[in-house]
Amino acid sequence: FFPTEVIKKCMTITKNLATSESPPSLGWVLGDTYLGVDIAGQGSDQTVLLSMLKNNDQMSQIDMEITEKTYLTETTSRIINADKVYKYTKILIDDGGMGFGVFSSLLANEQTRRKVVPLNNATRVTDSSEEKSKKILKEEMYNNLLVQMENSKINLFDDDEIFLSLKSV
Numbered sequence: 001f002f003p004t005e006v007i008k009k010c011m012t013i014t015k016n017l018a019t020s021e022s023p024p025s026l027g028w029v030l031g032d033t034y035l036g037v038d039i040a041g042q043g044s045d046q047t048v049l050l051s052m053l054k055n056n057d058q059m060s061q062i063d064m065e066i067t068e069k070t071y072l073t074e075t076t077s078r079i080i081n082a083d084k085v086y087k088y089t090k091i092l093i094d095d096g097g098m099g100f101g102v103f104s105s106l107l108a109n110e111q112t113r114r115k116v117v118p119l120n121n122a123t124r125v126t127d128s129s130e131e132k133s134k135k136i137l138k139e140e141m142y143n144n145l146l147v148q149m150e151n152s153k154i155n156l157f158d159d160d161e162i163f164l165s166l167k168s169v
Contacts, residue, residue, distance in 0.1 A: 001142060001169045010149045011158040013061060031055035032089035039099040047075055051086055060155040072101040080111060088115055096120045
């Protein structure tokens, strides 16, 4: 789905600068920060926390944490701790399946309750009466990402794992 040339064009952030041991200070940065979360739990998939900075019409990756076989309570703690560092404008989380437990915990937390936004990647109602057909939200998100990438609005880490992940879609 994502052409190699488009992915490579967006991989503009040098990995060694972006992955220092301590998170970068964002005090000098103007813009909003967002966290995208995909929960895997104890299965073979990976849990991903992807932090992005939006400055004007540009989105730039500022952090990425990937874990495997992570308890939901640990993932919730990681999100809350990351929010203390990055002060997210919004925390976008797939609330289907395993993600619902983390989403619920973030709703109960005073620090994150006004920031957390559920995204169910399985289906999405296309009208207010809930009678029309459902469209897969994941397809919409991939299409939007591709358009943003083609228009040079996305800046990602120069990282093999990101490249392979996008190529596997």
